[in-house]
Amino acid sequence: MANAHLDYHLNLLNHLRTILVALGEAEQVPEESHALFLERFDELLTQLPQDPLESQYLGQDLMCQVIQRYPQIAHLVPRDLLWFFGGDCLHFMPDDELDLYQALEERRYEAEQNDEPFDWNQEKQLLSMSNDDSKH
Numbered sequence: 001m002a003n004a005h006l007d008y009h010l011n012l013l014n015h016l017r018t019i020l021v022a023l024g025e026a027e028q029v030p031e032e033s034h035a036l037f038l039e040r041f042d043e044l045l046t047q048l049p050q051d052p053l054e055s056q057y058l059g060q061d062l063m064c065q066v067i068q069r070y071p072q073i074a075h076l077v078p079r080d081l082l083w084f085f086g087g088d089c090l091h092f093m094p095d096d097e098l099d100l101y102q103a104l105e106e107r108r109y110e111a112e113q114n115d116e117p118f119d120w121n122q123e124k125q126l127l128s129m130s131n132d133d134s135k136h
Contacts, residue, residue: 005108005120006048006049006052008080008120009048009080009081009084010045010048010049012078012080012081013041013044013045013048013081014045015078016066016076016077016078016081017038017041017042017045019073019076020034020037020038020041020066020070020073021038023070023072023073024038028072029069029070037062037065037069040058040062041062043058044058044059044062056085056086056087057087059081059084059085060085060086060087060088060089063077063081063082063085063089064088064089064092067092074092079093079097079101080120080124083098083101083105096131100124100127100128100131103127104120104123104124104127107123107127108120108123
C-alpha cells in the first residue's frame with residue numbers, strides 16, 4: 001500500500017476523530033462508552049501505520065460502529081474510509097458508489113504498476129464527473 005494512499009486515509013480518520021470528540025464535548029452521547037470508543041479509535045490510528053492489513057478488521061468494526069452508534073454524524077463519515085476498510089462497511093454504500101470506487105481502485109492499481117503518480121481526489125472527481133455526464 002502506497003504511503004500517500006495510507007496517509008490520505010489517516011488524515012480522514014483524524015478528521016473523523018475531531019468530529020467524534022466534538023460530539024462528546026457537546027454531550028450528545030453517553031460519556032463513558034464514548035470515551036472507550038475513542039480509545040479504540042486511537043488504537044486504530046496507532047496500529048494502522050504500523051500494520052495496515054492487520055488493522056483492517058478493527059477499522060471495519062469502528063466505521064460500522066460510528067454509523068450505528070452515532071447516526072447523527074453518519075453523513076459526515078468520509079465515504080473513502082468505508083471503501084478503504086471494505087468488508088461490512090460496503091453495506092453502507094449504494095451500488096453506483098461501489099462501481100465508482102472499484103473503477104478508482106483499478107486506476108490506482110494501473111498507475112502503481114506503471115510507476116505513474118496517482119492523485120486519489122483528482123481521479124475521483126474525474127470519475128464522478130464522467131459518471132454524472134453519462135446519467136444525463
